[in-house]
Amino acid sequence: MTLEMFRIDDRLVHGQVVVGWGQPCALGFLVLVDDAVAQSAWEQDLYRMGVPPEMEIIFDTVVTATARLSEYRADCRTGMLITSDIDTMVRLAAALPDIRNVTVGGVHHKPGRIARARYIYLTPEEALRLQALAACGVTVVAQDVPQGAATPLDVLLRGEGPT
Amino acid sequence: MSNGICSTMTSEMTRDIVAGHGGFAEGILSAVEQIAGLSHRFVSLSNAGLEPGAIERLLRDTIAAHGTKVIFTDLPAGSCTQAARRVQRDLPELVLVTGAALPTILAYACGSDIGTAAEKGRAAQIVVEGTRDA
Numbered sequence: 001m002t003l004e005m006f007r008i009d010d011r012l013v014h015g016q017v018v019v020g021w022g023q024p025c026a027l028g029f030l031v032l033v034d035d036a037v038a039q040s041a042w043e044q045d046l047y048r049m050g051v052p053p054e055m056e057i058i059f060d061t062v063v064t065a066t067a068r069l070s071e072y073r074a075d076c077r078t079g080m081l082i083t084s085d086i087d088t089m090v091r092l093a094a095a096l097p098d099i100r101n102v103t104v105g106g107v108h109h110k111p112g113r114i115a116r117a118r119y120i121y122l123t124p125e126e127a128l129r130l131q132a133l134a135a136c137g138v139t140v141v142a143q144d145v146p147q148g149a150a151t152p153l154d155v156l157l158r159g160e161g162p163t
Numbered sequence: 164m165s166n167g168i169c170s171t172m173t174s175e176m177t178r179d180i181v182a183g184h185g186g187f188a189e190g191i192l193s194a195v196e197q198i199a200g201l202s203h204r205f206v207s208l209s210n211a212g213l214e215p216g217a218i219e220r221l222l223r224d225t226i227a228a229h230g231t232k233v234i235f236t237d238l239p240a241g242s243c244t245q246a247a248r249r250v251q252r253d254l255p256e257l258v259l260v261t262g263a264a265l266p267t268i269l270a271y272a273c274g275s276d277i278g279t280a281a282e283k284g285r286a287a288q289i290v291v292e293g294t295r296d297a
Contacts, residue, residue: 010214011242015184018240046248050240108214118212 003031003072003079006092009105010084012037013047013057016105020145021080022055028077029056033065033092034084062088066095073098086126090133102133103150104142117151117161119144127157178229180222181268182208182247183237191235194265201272206231210242219246226250226257233277235263264288 005025009017012032021027030051037043038061051057056077060068065081072079083089086107093099106119113121120142122130134140134153141150142161151161181188188207196202206225210218222243225231236244239261247259258277260267267284271277 011245014240014242014245015238019238042252046245049248050238050244108212108217110214110216 002075003029003069003081004101005078005080006089006099006102007080007082007105008084008086008089008102008107009082010107012082012084013050016145017080017082018050018052018055022052024146025078025080027055027080029058029072029075029079031058031060031065031072031079031081033060033062033081033088035061035088038064062091062095065092069096069098086122086129086133090129093133093136093138097136099138101139101141104130104140104156105144114159116156116159117142118163120156120161122157131157178204178206178231179233179235179271180208180225180229180231181205181235181263182222182243183210183241184243185209185211187237191263191265191268195269195272198269199272204272205268208243210246213242215242215246218242219249222246222250226254231257233258233260233271235260235268235271237261237263 005021007017012034013030017030032047037047038059044059048057072081083092089102093102104120107121107126108119109115109121112123114123115121130140130153140153142156143150148162155161181191186209188209192202192205192207195205206229208221208225213221222234234247234257236247236259238244244259244261251257251259260277260281264284266287267280270283271280275283
C-alpha cells in the first residue's frame with residue numbers, strides 16, 4: 001500500500017474521511033495539506049481529536065508535502081492526502097506530476113458557487129481549475145463515500161452528478 | 164413562587180443543541196420526545212450540505228437565540244464537533260459532548276448532570292453475544 005488517494009474536501013478530516021473511507025480502506029495515515037493549519041497548533045489539535053489512535057495524521061504545507069511525497073509513496077500503509085480547496089490541490093499537482101488521480105469529496109455551498117452535485121458546488125473559476133487539472137492528465141472524479149459512484153468530471157460539470 | 168416562575172422562564176429560554184450528520188439529531192430528539200416528552204429542551208442541527216463556516220455560523224446563531232449551554236454531537240471527527248470547538252474558543256463556558264447517543268441525551272434531558280449523563284451513555288453500550296443451547 002501507499003499514499004494513493006488525493007482528496008479535495010472543505011471539511012478536511014471528518015466523518016466521511018475517518019470512518020467512511022478510513023475503515024474499509026484501512027487508512028493508516030492522513031496527510032492534511034493546508035498552509036494555515038500547518039502553522040497552527042490549535043488547528044492541528046482540532047483535527048487530531050477526531051483521528052483514531054491507529055491512524056496517523058501529518059500536517060504539511062504545500063512546500064513540505066511536495067518535499068515529502070516520495071516518503072509518503074514509500075509508506076507501507078494506505079494513506080490519503082487531503083486539501084480543503086481546489087487551489088491547494090492544483091498547486092500540489094503542478095509540483096508533483098505523479099499525482100494522477102484526484103477525488104473531489106466535498107465542496108459545499110458558498111455565495112457564487114453553483115450546484116454540480118449534492119455535495120459539490122463550484123464557482124465558474126473553480127470549475128475551470130478542475131478542467132485545467134484534467135487537461136494535464138489528472139483523472140478528476142467526484143465521490144463522497146466509497147459506496148458512492150465515482151462521477152467523471154465532465155459529467156459533474158454538466159450538473160449530472162449525484163443528487 | 165417567583166423562583167418557580169424564574170425557573171420556568173429559564174427552562175423555556177434555554178435550549179441545548181444536538182448536532183450531527185444527516186438526520187441524526189432529528190432522530191435522537193424524536194426518540195427523546197417519544198420516551199420522555201422532553202425534546203423541547205433541545206434544538207436539532209444537521210451538517211447536511213453545509214460548508215464548515217456555515218456550520219459554525221449556524222451553531223453561533225442557535226446558541227445566541229437559545230442560550231445554549233451544552234452541544235451534543237455524534238462523531239468526534241465530525242464537522243459539527245469541529246465547528247463546536249471553534250465556537251468554544253469564544254464561549255469557553257460551553258460544554259461539548261461528542262459521541263453522544265440516546266442514553267446520554269435522555270439522561271441529561273431527565274435531569275442528570277452532564278458528567279453523569281455521559282457515564283450513563285457509556286454504561287449503556289453493551290455487547291451481547293448470542294449463545295446456543297447445548
